[in-house]
Amino acid sequence: MPGTPGHIKGRNHIIEELKLTSENVRTQEFTHLWSRGAKRMTMWNVVGDQNWANAKTRVLLITHWDTRPYADQEWDAAAAKKPVLGANDGASGVAVLLELARVLKQTLPPDVGVTYLFTDGEDLGPSLSEMFLGAVHFTKNMPKPRPDYGILIDMIGDKDLQVPMEPNSMRYAPTLHKAVYDHAEKIGLGKTFPKIEGPVIEDDHIPLNRAGLPTIDLIDFDYEHWHTVNDTVDKVSADSLGKVGKLLQSWLEQKPAFQIKK
Numbered sequence: 001m002p003g004t005p006g007h008i009k010g011r012n013h014i015i016e017e018l019k020l021t022s023e024n025v026r027t028q029e030f031t032h033l034w035s036r037g038a039k040r041m042t043m044w045n046v047v048g049d050q051n052w053a054n055a056k057t058r059v060l061l062i063t064h065w066d067t068r069p070y071a072d073q074e075w076d077a078a079a080a081k082k083p084v085l086g087a088n089d090g091a092s093g094v095a096v097l098l099e100l101a102r103v104l105k106q107t108l109p110p111d112v113g114v115t116y117l118f119t120d121g122e123d124l125g126p127s128l129s130e131m132f133l134g135a136v137h138f139t140k141n142m143p144k145p146r147p148d149y150g151i152l153i154d155m156i157g158d159k160d161l162q163v164p165m166e167p168n169s170m171r172y173a174p175t176l177h178k179a180v181y182d183h184a185e186k187i188g189l190g191k192t193f194p195k196i197e198g199p200v201i202e203d204d205h206i207p208l209n210r211a212g213l214p215t216i217d218l219i220d221f222d223y224e225h226w227h228t229v230n231d232t233v234d235k236v237s238a239d240s241l242g243k244v245g246k247l248l249q250s251w252l253e254q255k256p257a258f259q260i261k262k
Contacts, residue, residue, distance in 0.1 A: 021101040
């Protein structure tokens with residue numbers, strides 16, 4: 001949760017882990033005047049690269065690492081004032097990308113570059129105007145050379161993981177979206193990534209797409225503990241995390257020359 005000691009510890013942990021696997025690990029600091037109490041919040045994106053400078057294809061992998069400061073989906077007024085621990089809504093994507101970076105350090109093709117982007121301020125709120133803050137900041141500080149496309153993962157730790165096709169992703173990056181789901185089917189993950197339309201999601205991929213970077217969102221929004229105090233680690237499945245990691249790993253290892261057509 002931004003503005004807390006745990007926030008600093010979380011940032012430092014991601015930095016330390018990423019330095020074991022990636023080059024040019026850095027933070028992007030930004031501030032936001034929060035409407036709740038008119039408090040100026042300091043936040044940080046954490047970014048690291050693999051094979052970026054000399055790659056022919058460059059992929060941005062994104063997840064958010066912050067958690068919701070208040071459990072706004074709780075019925076009980078006292079519980080609604082408590083922060084969300086965010087085992088699924090935040091930490092699940094962080095876990096997958098950190099492990100993926102460890103694996104790809106050994107297996108990533110030399111002509112494929114990856115930038116890992118851990119965004120802050122995605123879930124600050126309360127309104128959409130105070131969300132996706134780290135992604136917006138990143139679009140103003142895009143690396144050079146720019147990524148070719150992006151893949152966002154969010155809320156992918158549900159024990160009954162099903163990641164349907166997100167409509168905004170289909171709208172902004174249809175070629176990429178179809179190709180990723182075809183690939184999931186090819187490697188035996190068709191049930192986890194069914195070719196059915198899911199709910200329309202506002203997420204970090206929206207500002208990235210609006211900045212001209214085709215980006216899709218892999219998200220299982222059918223999660224009963226979303227924005228409640230019960231989004232805890234016992235609700236998260238290592239098997240689900242592994243399936244998402246397998247999809248991304250095999251995609252990056254087998255499709256180095258994939259080209260985006262808008």
